[in-house]
Amino acid sequence: MTTAMTTTPPVLAVENLTTSFKTTEGWKAVIRDINLHVDAGETVAIVGESGSGKSVTALSTMRLLPAGRSRIEGRILLDGTDVLKMSDKQMRSVRGGSIGMIFQEPMTSLNPVFTIGNQIAEALVLHRGLSWGQAEAEALRLMERVRIPAAKTRLHEYPHKFSGGMRQRVMIAMALACRPKLLIADEPTTALDVTIQAEILHLLRELQREENMGILFITHDMGVVAEIADRTVVMFRGDMVETGSTHEIFANPRAVYTKSLLASIPRLGTMGAANAPRRFPEVDPATGEATDGIQMNPVPQTVEPILRVDNLAVRFDLPNGRVHAVEDVSFDLRPGETLALVGESGCGKSTTGRAIIRLLTPAAGSIVIDGQDITKAGNRELREMRRSSQMIFQDPFASLNPRITVGSAIAEPILAHGLMGRKEAKLRVSQLLEQVGLSAAMADRHPHEFSGGQRQRISIARALALEPKFIVADEAVSALDVSVKAQVSNLLLDLQQQHGLAYLFISHDMAVVERMSHRVAVMFLGEIVEIGPRAAIFENPQHPYTRRLISAVPIPDPTRRGQMAPPLSEEIKSPVRAFDYVPPKRAYREVSPMHFVQETL
Template sequence: MPETHSPASTRPVLSVSNLTTALRQRDGGFQTIIDDITFDIAPKETLAIVGESGSGKSVTALSIMRLLGGKSSRISGRVELAGRNLLDLTEPQMRAIRGNDIAMIFQEPMTSLNPLMTVGAQITEVLIRHRGMTQTEARRESLHMLERVRIPEARARLDEYPHRLSGGMRQRVMIAMALVCKPRLLIADEPTTALDVTIQAQTLALMKILQEEEGMGILFITHDMGVVSEVADRTLVMLRGKAVERGSTAELFASPRHSYARALLAAVPTLGTMEGVALPQRFPAIDQVTGKAALPPPPVDTVSADEPPVLRVRNLTTRYAVGRRLIGGPKFAIHAVENVSFDLRKGETLALVGESGCGKSTLGRSVLRLVEPKSGEIQLQGTDIRKLDTTGLRRMRRSAQLIFQDPYASLDPRYRVGTTIAEPILAHGLASRAEAQERVARLLERVGLSADAANRYPHEFSGGQRQRISIARALSLEPAMIVADEAVSALDVSIKAQVLNLMLDLQESLRLAYLFISHDMAVVERISHRVAVMYLGEVVEIGPRNAVFGNPQHPYTRKLLAAVPKLEPSRRDRKPMLSNDEIPSPIRAAGYEPPKRSYRMAGTDHFVCEN
């Protein structure tokens, strides 16, 4: 397939020719993962690589960066950066290039950030190593970059450790670290996966501005076709290690030629398609061979207002102490969740949306008492879980499970996948060991993996595959409620559709209740019954999905909806607008009590904060 070039420059920043990568298997042999890939990236140009998890997108990036082990991989072809073949360089020469001439933003920030070093120390290390700055100069530049990626309280965050930050803020730290040396080429592997829509829009605008200023080329790996339409000049579609289609983004979106490219576009959830539809809708089932979409079955109403709620939350408040006085306790407190109330019924999905750091994940953990609330009432199936002892909490967690945002951090790397999924089944005495293994095989197949995946370790899977394993583990106890914290954020569009359809199937057959935490507004519109919008720990708007999306009343809700990427490649030519508005901080002086909020009714079960 001939390579077409952008007119942005006559000489590419990166030229990849006939790249082929094979990885060593358990039997000692090698399996080809990347098969004869060729592409160029010009200065100021963005090439997007799209495809399903396991298609070879990330392995392509790791091959370019020479981050695959020499003994466990075989890489052939040419990878030229400014005329130098990176495959011929020594490891010390590559270390001088990584982070300086080529920077990479990885998909999972917690696997890339050192948990023993502060955020500031990790960014300044890059500047000292590659730019020869003093500690003072590097710290000043690091602070500036954190402010540019809109980290709230950036000066204080410099001295925080990664585990103290939300998933979205950790990803913004990774972006700041990658851009701080102004590289010639930026490889962005799912850089906005963990970001809410407003920060995603600002991050993409920042990357575009820096790209224009520095003449930087960008290799953008993603499964978000809306982002591709807004940022990519050209797009390369990968399937099972091969490039099956490439060309300008506008042409590919308007008239995809390969059936797989058509399938990818058909599976993309689009904001606004649920107008006037009362119940959650399954996604079309896409045949990846023909690219045809089979209409999903009609939805079934699984919610009854006559039944008591599965989860009842009243005036829930969770705060974290920050800083210590010599005498007298903490100096500050993070108001992560503040005076939140809602009900969640059997068969219902309540979606929590809002910016990273707004308290969504803390709220999800608080209702399961994985984080201890400061005050409020939490009733799960009529039981006040704040009064439960350790034994009671253990029994309660059979009825309520959590799907974590970062699958790699929640899967024990020492255990095979089958052991991890079987562990809760055996711990609760629900099956014998042999029966548990049979149940594990069925669960893996239900989430789109083969049964023999049970014998492999987490590091042997892609990010999307690891998330499916986490979902299988959460389903293993057949709970009444699941808190899904960005449960599908790491999945490509077609697998995301399959997993969400699976969740809706389970909800229909088992009347599961979902507390669905997400920044993907198109997905939220498709699968939720009700939506709660959070801002700085408080719910500013809550109501039926059609009411919140069709008639948003709070300014922040309207801002979130306006920031959602659209499948319109023509929008790519717009001049990026980078907001310098500072995100207010949730940190308050110890003892501070926020004013009591008042809500007005904007419609049936639709409430909006007025102050």
Template sequence: MSAANVKTMTNTTAAGKRPDPEQPLLEICDLEVAFRSSTGMVPAVRKANLTVYPGQSVAIVGESGSGKSTTAHAVIGLLPGTGRVTGGQILFEGRDLTCISAKEMTALRGARIGLVPQDPMSNLNPVWSIGSQVKETLRANNVVPGSDLDRRVTELLTEAGLPDAARRAKQYPHEFSGGMRQRALIAIGMAADPSLLIADEPTSALDVTVQRVILDHLQTLTRERGTAMLLITHDLGLAAERAEHLVVMHRGRVVESGPSLEILKDPKHPYTKRLVQAAPSLASHRIEQAHAQGVEVTEDELLGAGMGRMSTEEVLRVEHLTKVFPVRGAKGKAKALKAVDDVSFGLRKGTTLALVGESGSGKSTVANIVLNLIDPTSGKVFHHGTDLSTLNKQELFGLRRVMQPVFQNPYGSLDPMYSVFSSVEEPLRVHRVGTRKEREQRVAELLDMVALPRSAMRRYPGELSGGQRQRVAIARALALRPEIVVLDEAVSALDVLVQAQILQLLSSLQAELELSYLFITHDLAVVRLLADDVVVMEQGRVVEAGPSDELFANPREEYTKRLIAAVPGAGIELYSEPAA
């Protein structure tokens, strides 16, 4: 990296000099990290190498278990549990961090190396005000004199993008939205003006529009201050958009490293190729750019979206749905929250309808009403023309066989005390389907259907990965041979490779079993791959609806345009102009 490419540095080294832009700020050489277990030391990072220059942004990309977060935590001396560095060097500003004392590491942490952790709710103290937590960082690093602490807290929260910062500083984490909590963590991470900021999946729990705002702000802040950033993420599209340099990790090893665009356009390692192919954000842009240039899109890539399913028979019809919730302690108009406001749409047989919007748009409330888990304030849901509000208890019980849900969190939707067999067999037992032997045979068929080995029957959720758990949840949903499956953010908690596998599975099951999907999501990239029809919701209302191809090619509403633009990697040119 040349001096011309680096902005004027505001940071100084411990010796009081500005970092030399030609010298590495962070250099990881043959790093090895292992965790102690009952059987000995288990390696988590193997001979990893990476370099970060002053002011540079570098992203480490890989799926869960690849060693990316472990590498970052080794740099800042925060390895969890029994983890320890067993080999190699971590050179920061020329010092080997593997050889310094705990006291020296504490002095470096925060002051020279900042951290923005992944989950804002578990990384903020719920009983301390936001301002107190920023103030604690300033005080610990002797950044400003005591008399200036309150002023500096307000400045930092303002710089992190929080409006009305002086008032917000007095509030507690539970009074903040996810995006606001993440901004507070950014303020804490940047409080001591570090020369390196480690951002560990800083927006993975946020909506795409909030994610874009937070990352834009983080990028501006680090560039203005000349702070180098080490970004940890599983989303290759997001990494390529936000970092100059990519480091791809797989099973604890660095398998590929280089400039972001070079790796995206010409990945060398088979694992990197799989990541580039699987990332929904990149796949959705490939589709859009292919359409724009008249390039044929393969059916494998589309997974069903806009594939011309001409079914006109509606299996589900939602008419003028409204849901109002009472707000405890509020007065006047604020006593009622209209979560769903006059929503209407139809789900066609054998197709996927995506209900899209940010958190709080009302999409999950609509799903819960459709599933008959909550009653609407007004409006109707029809199944093949039958008004669900007219059904008696026994008829509603029968409806459960026709409509089945798959929920967002594969860790929360399976009972940890139930084996895989018990979880998948339960709906068959509850609905008194077949004998014990027939149910066992059906469970085996279902596991085959979702590509899980039959040996998984006797295992428990704690022994499965997130992707395997979601396959179990899908198998359970299909046990009663339903007609409609309601998928509420069913892939948002998964790594991109696992996400791609689950989307492919859902697509093939739909074709095989003629399933109709109501797909609830905030992720337009996934919608582009899977949906035939799209309904866009904002603040409880439908703002735009139509076939997937039409909506992406020509969005009418500004809100829809914002959602599409927020998909990571929107500005990356993946297709070259076709040769003349």
């Protein structure tokens, strides 16, 4: 007599999934015939560009798409039960119960009018039947488990008082509150700094081991995929083009799109001792093969700086103290040069950029642009200054007026400064759009009609409208997909070469910084702790924080998994000080020519 073997069904099995949306022309399929499964204790990554269908696959699994305007076909089996046949009431118990979900932007998922503790406790009351008192005690335990410092006091704070990394930890606590069998993580680390990203990845792995939880991890960051995924599904324009073990996908990609995706990845440590930026790999769309980009021009050190910042300080008063957001920051920037400003959220890099453009008022120090100290400038002088200095923001959609066409948005500064009449400005807009790789005919469209990468090109065109001498690029490519990031970065490098533009390139993406910059300044708690030529910073980092930052970058090679730095044992100190606090004067030592490191106290 033989005994039949029983196999444990996967936590999630997606079979022949096709999701369509209703349009004026009828139903349009946005993902087609998707098949995947996730076992207990396994991590499966879905990768691809924006518009590939990654998030629609996740939202279909959770049945979170709008009723009446979406249609889901196929089968989605959770522990063998088809969720597409469940009632709405059953699905409400599944969401947050058997399936937890972490969204890309936690601030849009957290209710701003309720405290953090209230929002975590609510899920526990609904799904686990706890009393409110029990739920609050469990919420505190969960916050401590995801390593939120001073959890007991922060339990009663509101979301806006938490940093991006802390809000993401709150979302993880909420997603794990009911001990789900499956966790769907939709781009949970895309907008996070590398050290915080490393913390989140360590945390997810640890919690997965404890609960034997399956994870469906959606991302476009191939470094993260290499670090955590057991298997990988590659999607392109709604189709699943390749699937297999992560090691096999990286070592032997078969689909042309997978090859081009891997070829587009900027890899840390590939620049060596080069003293100038290098264009990102150019990928042949037919074969997916890449040729390394050409090296750009070095910057002559004899050229007079276009920007000189000395002892800059920016501070904000709070009821209980003063935030020393930027303290005693000094650097210069030459025509045709890129100085990268790197560091974690809250380190002061964006505040520095905004102060230089005078979107913020400095508390101390000088900012000299073309020989004029703009900290002492009046409205008229500031208006003139903004002709020579412009800013590109991280979120182009938020910086473009949704009610006017992109042509009007680009023409606006030209007309405001009285540089041209409307007819000449319209011609100039056409030239600028073509210069950034778009069509002149696109001038009549509105921002919502463009992709994220196209909107960033429009923002660059607008920044170029007044023919500036330097541009502050604040996380200008951080939220873009791998291939789009390469295209926009190459565009910035080409424009620099053509026009001699200087960039203050603010970023947390160290691999992009390595390719884009001539020099790098590392910020920590409002201060520059190390500054020097690109090769010196990456090849010979001296400050402990710089080393930490570089070691936290995930390596896009699954054979080197686990080489990221271990999680920090303590949180970054608060920049809030007493009103009578006097910042210490820092000392720097020169490690090598132009390479300076702050002396540790």
